[in-house]
Structures are given as C-alpha cells and as structure tokens.
Amino acid sequence: DAGVIQSPRHEVTEMGQxxxxxCKPISGHNSLFWYRQTMMRGLELLIYFNNNVPIDxxxxxxxxxxxxxxxASFSTLKIQPSEPRDSAVYFCASSSDRSGSPLHFxxxxxxxxx
Amino acid sequence: AQSVTQLDxxxxxxxxxxxxxxxxxxxxxxxYLFWYVQYPNQGLQLLLKYLSGSTxxxxxxxxxxxxxxxxxxxxxxxxxxxxxxxxxxFCAVSDRxxxxxxxxxxxxxxx
Numbered sequence: 001d002a003g004v005i006q007s008p009r010h011e012v013t014e015m016g017q018x019x020x021x022x023c024k025p026i027s028g029h030n031s032l033f034w035y036r037q038t039m040m041r042g043l044e045l046l047i048y049f050n051n052n053v054p055i056d057x058x059x060x061x062x063x064x065x066x067x068x069x070x071x072a073s074f075s076t077l078k079i080q081p082s083e084p085r086d087s088a089v090y091f092c093a094s095s096s097d098r099s100g101s102p103l104h105f106x107x108x109x110x111x112x113x114x
Numbered sequence: 115a116q117s118v119t120q121l122d123x124x125x126x127x128x129x130x131x132x133x134x135x136x137x138x139x140x141x142x143x144x145x146y147l148f149w150y151v152q153y154p155n156q157g158l159q160l161l162l163k164y165l166s167g168s169t170x171x172x173x174x175x176x177x178x179x180x181x182x183x184x185x186x187x188x189x190x191x192x193x194x195x196x197x198x199x200x201x202x203x204f205c206a207v208s209d210r211x212x213x214x215x216x217x218x219x220x221x222x223x224x225x
Contacts, residue, residue, distance in 0.1 A: 004157075033213070042217045043204065056212070091157055095213075100146045100165040103206075103213055105157035 004106035018080040025094030120216035137205030
C-alpha cells in the first residue's frame, strides 16, 4: 500500500495567493482528517470527513479555509487568500471504520506564506 | 470530551539508558490508545496501540507501553535507547470517531 499521499511536499507562496493542498487517502479508508502543525500550537485538527461527508469542521480557523472531499480517493484543503500566519505543516490522515483502526498520516505539506 | 496530557515536553536521555514518556488521559467512555513517533520532516508513524486485552503492549523499535485503567495512564517505555530514537512522540486516544492528541514529548538521545 502506498500510504496516504500528499502534494505538494513544499509550497511557498506570497500573501494573498490561493493555496490548494491535496490528499489521497489509503484505499478503503472511510475517514479522512486534515491537521495543521506549528511550533506554537502543536498539532491541531482542522476538519474530518467520514464517507466523504464533513463531520466536524470546528477546527477550521476562518472562512479563508475550505476543504472538500469529492470522492473517496481525493480531498483538498484550500486557503484563499493566504496569510503569513498560515505558514505551517499540513497533514492529511486516514483511517478505516473498523473498531480500533489507527490513523495513518501522510508526510505533510510544508506551507510558507511570505 | 476526551483529553490527553503529556506532562514532559522535553526528555533528554543518554544513549543505552532506559526512558519513560508519560501520558495521561481523561475520558467518560472507553477509548483506544496509541503512541506515534514523528521524525524530522516526516509525518506521524504508529508505534503501538492498545485496544483491549493484555495491558502491556509491544510496538516497533523496541518500545512498549502499559495501560493502567485506574490511573488513566498509558506510559511509553524503552529499556535502552539509541541515537536514532531522537524524535517527537505523541500519545493519542480515540473514542471510535475522533482522535485526540497530546502536545508531544521531544526525546533527545545524548551520545
């Protein structure tokens, strides 16, 4: 299994630009999670989906952030417009609905907004 | 709601010495427990998990953890650490829908 695949690995953009992060979960996993990691705030849950439906988006910082999961094998996290304080590593993770199934993480996207 | 506390933000330890990373949780329901490791510039990798049964769980890289229900703890241990164990370690609990992570413990192995 290829694991959770995220792209790009690194993204450098200027303030005000739109940024789109992509994630392909492990095949057969029903749940998908987006996390943000910074030195100051640690690992924060932004949103999670179950069977492609957003279940909890209370962690999304503000309206500039949006996430979609159009099908079981693809999700995007979009920031528009981006700001320097959005600089962080963004992780996607997936898990199955089987009881006790752990989270499987991608390698993350390191976003730098200048 | 569930919460996870990792009291030690940084743990320095000499190579080949034993180490224990502490994790306590609070939950009103039964949970599953996990330890993850994060190496620099990588995602989190599963070290071990407790679902049920024996309270002593063995994971990868020689790590083990013990579930203590009365103390609501799930401490991670290794009898002899290596330089390569230098990393960030996260404790997590799952209530079957969401995952809750601690703030992490940075383990530094000193040669």
